Each structure stands twice: as C-alpha cells, then as structure tokens.
Amino acid sequence: MRHFLRRVGFYLVALWAAVSFNFIIPRLMPGDPTSVYIAKISQQGGKITPAVVRAIQAEFGVTPGVPIWQQYLSYLNAILHGQLGLSTSNGFEPVSMVLGQDLPWTIGLVGVSLIITAILGTLIGALMAWKRGSWYDTVVPPLVTFLSAIPYFWMALALVYVMGLGLGWFPTDQGYDVFSYQPGWDGGFILSVMQHAALPIITLVIGSLAGWVLTMRNTMISTLSEDYVLMAEAKGLPENQVMLRYAARNAVLPSITSFSISLGQVVGGALLTEIVFSYPGIGYALFNGIGQNDYALIEGCFLVIALAVLFANFLSDLVYALLDPRVRNGRG
Amino acid sequence: MQLTKATPQKEDVSPTQSGKSRERLLNFLRNITSNPKITFGLGVVAFFLLVAIFAPLLTPYAPEARTVTGLHPAVAPSWSHPFGTTDTGEDMFSQVVYGARVTLAISSMAAIGSTLLQIIFGLSAAYFGGLVDDVLSLIINVFLVLPSLPLTIVLGALASSIAVNQNEFVIAFVLLFTSWSYGARVLRSQTLSVKARDFIDAARATGENPFRIIFAEILPNEIALVSSTFIGTFVYAIGAEVALEFLGLGNPAEASWGSILYWAQNNSALPAGQWWQFVPAGICLALFCGGLAFINFGIDEIANPRLRQSKAEKLTRKMIRLREGRRA
Numbered sequence: 001m002r003h004f005l006r007r008v009g010f011y012l013v014a015l016w017a018a019v020s021f022n023f024i025i026p027r028l029m030p031g032d033p034t035s036v037y038i039a040k041i042s043q044q045g046g047k048i049t050p051a052v053v054r055a056i057q058a059e060f061g062v063t064p065g066v067p068i069w070q071q072y073l074s075y076l077n078a079i080l081h082g083q084l085g086l087s088t089s090n091g092f093e094p095v096s097m098v099l100g101q102d103l104p105w106t107i108g109l110v111g112v113s114l115i116i117t118a119i120l121g122t123l124i125g126a127l128m129a130w131k132r133g134s135w136y137d138t139v140v141p142p143l144v145t146f147l148s149a150i151p152y153f154w155m156a157l158a159l160v161y162v163m164g165l166g167l168g169w170f171p172t173d174q175g176y177d178v179f180s181y182q183p184g185w186d187g188g189f190i191l192s193v194m195q196h197a198a199l200p201i202i203t204l205v206i207g208s209l210a211g212w213v214l215t216m217r218n219t220m221i222s223t224l225s226e227d228y229v230l231m232a233e234a235k236g237l238p239e240n241q242v243m244l245r246y247a248a249r250n251a252v253l254p255s256i257t258s259f260s261i262s263l264g265q266v267v268g269g270a271l272l273t274e275i276v277f278s279y280p281g282i283g284y285a286l287f288n289g290i291g292q293n294d295y296a297l298i299e300g301c302f303l304v305i306a307l308a309v310l311f312a313n314f315l316s317d318l319v320y321a322l323l324d325p326r327v328r329n330g331r332g
Numbered sequence: 333m334q335l336t337k338a339t340p341q342k343e344d345v346s347p348t349q350s351g352k353s354r355e356r357l358l359n360f361l362r363n364i365t366s367n368p369k370i371t372f373g374l375g376v377v378a379f380f381l382l383v384a385i386f387a388p389l390l391t392p393y394a395p396e397a398r399t400v401t402g403l404h405p406a407v408a409p410s411w412s413h414p415f416g417t418t419d420t421g422e423d424m425f426s427q428v429v430y431g432a433r434v435t436l437a438i439s440s441m442a443a444i445g446s447t448l449l450q451i452i453f454g455l456s457a458a459y460f461g462g463l464v465d466d467v468l469s470l471i472i473n474v475f476l477v478l479p480s481l482p483l484t485i486v487l488g489a490l491a492s493s494i495a496v497n498q499n500e501f502v503i504a505f506v507l508l509f510t511s512w513s514y515g516a517r518v519l520r521s522q523t524l525s526v527k528a529r530d531f532i533d534a535a536r537a538t539g540e541n542p543f544r545i546i547f548a549e550i551l552p553n554e555i556a557l558v559s560s561t562f563i564g565t566f567v568y569a570i571g572a573e574v575a576l577e578f579l580g581l582g583n584p585a586e587a588s589w590g591s592i593l594y595w596a597q598n599n600s601a602l603p604a605g606q607w608w609q610f611v612p613a614g615i616c617l618a619l620f621c622g623g624l625a626f627i628n629f630g631i632d633e634i635a636n637p638r639l640r641q642s643k644a645e646k647l648t649r650k651m652i653r654l655r656e657g658r659r660a
C-alpha cells in the first residue's frame with residue numbers, strides 16, 4: 001500500500017511538471033500571445049470588440065496587471081476544468097473538443113500496434129534465446145536492429161511508396177474512406193478503418209520490434225542458465241513447457257518495465273507516422289497546429305499525450321507490482 | 333592470480349599510474365578489435381564521419397546550386413547526378429553529403445552534452461544519496477515519463493515561432509534537454525553498486541574530495557556503460573533531429589538529412605514516383621544508426637559475458653546437436 005501511495009505521489013508530481021511546462025513554454029515567446037491571437041482573428045474576418053479582447057485575455061490567463069503567480073493559478077484552475085483554450089485553426093472550436101475527436105484514433109493505432117509488437121517481440125526473443133547459436137539467432141538481431149534504426153516516418157514513407165502507391169494493396173491516407181462512409185457501427189466503415197490502419201500499424205510494429213526482441217532475448221539467456229530450468233529439462237518435461245512456462249515466464253519481467261519506456265517512444269513514433277499517413281489522430285492535429293501557429297492546440301496535444309503516457313506508466317507500475325512480490329513489498 | 337608467472341620486471345612490482353592506464357587502453361583496444369560487431373559498427377560510423385568532414389572534396393556541386401534548369405529539374409539518377417536531383421534541380425548527392433555534416437554535427441553536439449548531464453545527475457544522485465538523491469531522482473524520473481519526442485516537437489515549434497530555429501545550437505539544446513533522463517537513471521543504478529565497493533570506502537576514509545571520487549574513482553569503472561548510453565542517446569538525437577527537420581522545424585533552407593525529406597514530402601515526390609528524393613537520405617540515416625546500434629551490441633557482449641558465446645561453448649552445442657541428430 002505504501003508503495004502504491006508513493007507511486008501515486010510521484011505521478012502527481014510528474015503531472016504537475018507536464019502542466020507547468022505547458023504554462024511556461026508559451027510565455028517564453030517574445031511578445032504577447034493574445035495580440036498574435038487577436039491579429040489572427042481579425043485576419044480571418046472576426047469582429048474585435050473590447051469584450052472579445054477581454055474574453056481572449058481571460059482564456060489565456062494573461063489579463064494585464066495580474067501577477068504571474070495569479071495567472072498560473074487561474075491556468076491550473078482552467079486545466080482542472082478541462083478548458084484548454086480555443087483552436088484558431090479549427091474555427092475557434094474548444095481545443096478539448098478537437099482533441100476529443102482525434103484521441104480515439106491515436107489510442108486505437110498505438111494500442112493495437114503495441115499489443116502486436118509486445119507479443120510478437122517477446123515470443124521471437126524467447127525463441128531466439130532458446131535456439132541460441134542457430135542461424136536465425138545470428139540473422140534476426142542485426143536485422144531487427146537495422147529495421148529499428150530506420151526512423152518511423154521514413155519507414156512510413158517507404159511503405160506508402162511500395163505497398164500503397166506501387167502495389168496498391170492499402171490506402172495511404174486518412175483514417176477511413178471519407179467519401180463512402182460515415183463514422184458509425186456498420187461493417188463497411190469498420191472494414192474501411194481496418195484497411196486504413198494497416199500500413200500505419202505495420203510501420204509502428206516494425207519500428208519498435210527490436211527493443212522487445214533484444215530485451216527478451218538477453219534476459220532469457222540469463223534465465224536459461226538457472227538451475228530450475230536445468231531441473232525442468234532433467235525431469236524430461238516437453239521442450240515447449242520448459243521454454244514458455246519455466247524460462248520465459250521469469251524472463252518477461254524486464255520486458256514489462258520496458259513497456260512503460262517504449263510506450264513513450266511508440267506515442268512519439270505514432271505522431272510522425274500519423275503525419276505521413278494524414279491519419280486523423282493527435283499527431284496530425286499537432287502537425288496542423290504547428291503549421292498554422294495554433295499554440296492552444298499545440299499545447300493541448302502535448303498535455304493530452306503526456307497525460308496518456310503518464311497514465312499508461314502508472315498502469316504498468318501496478319501490473320509490475322502485481323507480478324513481482326519483491327516490488328509489492330516496498331523494496332523496489 | 334597467476335603466482336607462477338611472476339615476471340621480474342620493475343613495472344610489475346610497482347605499477348605506475350601511466351603504465352596501468354596504458355595497459356587498460358591496450359586492453360580496451362583489444363576488446364574492440366576482437367569483437368566483430370564493434371569493428372563493423374565503428375567502420376560504418378567512421379565512414380560517415382569522414383564523408384561529413386571531407387564534404388567539399390567529395391562533391392562536384394555546391395549543395396544549393398541549381399544544376400538542372402528547365403521544366404523538369406528533378407531528374408532520375410544518372411552518371412552526372414548519381415543520386416538524381418531535387419525539385420529545384422539541386423544535386424542530391426551533394427545535398428546528402430553536406431546534409432551529413434549538419435545532421436551529425438547537431439546530433440553529436442546534443443549527445444555529448446546530454447551524456448555530460450547524465451553523468452553529473454546520475455553519479456551525484458547515487459554518490460551523495462539522501463536528500464540530494466531524492467531530489468535528483470525525482471527530476472530524472474519526471475523527465476523519464478514525459479514523452480520526449482512530443483516535447484521535442486513542442487519546443488521545436490516554439491523555437492521556430494521565435495525564429496531561432498536556424499541556429500544549430502538551439503536545436504542541439506532542445507535535443508539535449510529531452511534526451512538525458514534515461515541514461516541518468518541507468519548510470520545512477522550502476523553507481524549505487526560501484527559506490528558500495530571497498531576502494532570507494534578507502535578513498536572516502538582518506539578524506540578525498542567527493543568530486544574527485546566521483547569523476548576519478550567511480551566514473552572510470554563505468555566507461556562501458558557510459559559509452560553505451562552515449563551511443564543510445566546519439567541514436568535518439570539523430571532520429572529526433574531528422575524528425576524536427578522533416579517537420580520543417582529546423583532550417584529547411586540548409587541541406588540536412590531531415591530537410592531533404594521535408595522538401596521531398598512537400599514537393600510530393602512520392603506520388604510523382606521520384607523515389608531518389610527520399611531513398612538516399614533515409615538509407616544513410618538507417619546505415620549510420622545501424623552502425624551505432626552494432627557498437628552497442630558489441631559493448632553489451634563485452635560487459636555481459638553471458639551474452640558472449642565462447643568458441644568452446646559453440647563447439648559443445650554443435651556436438652550435442654550432431655549427436656541428437658544421429659539419435660533421431
């Protein structure tokens with residue numbers, strides 16, 4: 001329980017740090033963000049009245065004459081109420097609404113590819129350690145390393161070129177066929193979503209496989225030299241049972257730790273992958289925000305990503321404590 | 333200890349500091365050259381570094397020179413343009429070679445700075461312990477759980493909004509800021525175990541300055557780990573640098589591996605089937621990062637003997653397999 005409380009405390013601090021970065025970063029910009037914002041509105045044909053100016057200043061928390069700590073407090077208050085400002089590039093829709101539409105796409109993409117990668121990578125790693133010295137143990141590690149050395153977005157570009165434009169197997173942009181379907185629970189739409197997700201998911205799986213394979217292989221090699229594995233073999237248990245139930249089961253713990261770290265990377269990788277595929281997720285929203293100097297949207301994206309990664313880290317901490325009694329008892 | 337092999341040489345009776353370090357260096361070199369993965373990786377990395385350094389000697393054109401004019405300046409690879417040309421008729425080979433300069437300079441600057449920060453944070457957190465450790469560890473862990481690439485992109489967007497993104501140092505600093513935490517945590521846990529050894533107690537008992545203990549006694553024992561985290565950081569920094577440039581948050585006017593891809597994407601080189609606009613830069617990037625990853629593999633094998641397979645072990649396994657095969 002004490003361990004649990006400590007972790008909760010830590011994640012609260014991390015959360016506070018993420019939120020504060022978000023507060024500080026735009027204030028490092030020279031000039032006044034509200035005037036940029038107001039100029040933008042009048043540029044797009046909006047009417048500027050003193051009331052609008054005051055509303056925008058309140059939205060930014062930069063009302064003139066208010067000391068910075070008070071701005072900070074009102075900013076924190078706005079965040080707690082889910083107010084992330086207005087997105088200039090989306091017709092002044094609240095940022096939280098924009099992100100609410102984009103988030104399910106990213107979560108689906110990252111979630112599915114993470115599950116596929118974790119299972120595939122761990123199994124390949126276990127198999128490689130088990131069949132150590134065979135031809136695929138010498139071929140696979142350099143191969144996956146080389147593949148993971150290719151940046152996500154370049155891998156995405158290559159897949160678009162070869163499998164999308166060249167062979168025409170998969171669609172190469174958008175999250176679904178926007179001309180034929182409306183989002184909803186009908187078969188055609190779901191099929192279209194799956195088709196459109198195929199290439200981005202392949203990109204993410206190839207790009208993040210190496211870490212899983214190598215972590216699992218290296219711990220599994222250490223585990224295989226333990227006495228209980230030898231004992232299991234000596235008892236004449238079936239090979240599969242020794243490999244999976246005895247060795248792999250004990251070697252999988254470090255992979256679970258690395259899950260939390262790899263998660264941040266996969267989310268980062270998904271940003272670039274989404275941009276290449278014009279996939280309607282958070283990454284693409286971030287990219288559009290950058291292109292149109294929509295700072296409220298940029299910050300909102302970062303905040304949501306940071307929140308998601310923190311939450312997933314917290315979950316993996318809990319799972320780890322569940323699996324490893326040494327951590328649970330507060331000696332972690 | 334081989335007592336029978338005592339040699340009567342003077343150096344062995346009282347080994348001098350320089351003799352010891354020379355021996356250590358020789359040992360280090362022997363390890364490097366005896367591991368084929370490290371040799372291969374170093375070869376690849378050295379090749380690209382040389383290409384970057386001698387860029388002006390290797391390229392027939394300036395990177396931004398418009399060598400092909402007319403209606404269709406983007407031409408496919410030929411003898412005069414081995415990698416083809418860009419949409420504005422610049423020679424792709426010159427762009428890639430000069431681009432190596434920019435990309436490698438920025439990312440190596442970031443990686444070196446980041447490694448220094450990792451050493452300072454990781455080692456002092458572990459060595460001083462107590463409150464110092466609590467505070468430093470908290471900072472390290474917070475940075476560790478913040479998603480680094482999104483943070484890099486947000487900072488890059490900030491840099492480009494205040495128009496300092498043309499400055500290589502700013503980009504390098506952004507990369508440094510977001511890449512140091514993982515290595516710091518790894519070094520901290522290693523230092524915790526080194527710190528518990530007797531020679532550190534001895535140094536402390538003689539009243540040695542704590543900074544001398546950290547940098548002269550502990551650090552040399554963690555060189556393998558420091559070099560492997562340095563390489564890991566380097567790989568991350570290159571990837572993030574290229575990603576920033578690809579998003580147009582670097583300096584798109586200057587040729588770098590990322591900005592080449594930025595222009596290829598912006599000019600729709602893909603749908604036009606102009607594969608040469610994005611293949612050379614991508615392959616170079618993958619080769620260089622692959623080379624770095626190979627060095628890391630090799631260091632892993634040297635530092636963790638269990639991952640290394642001795643010749644005798646290989647032979648035994650082969651014999652066992654042969655015998656099993658005969659039985660089957």
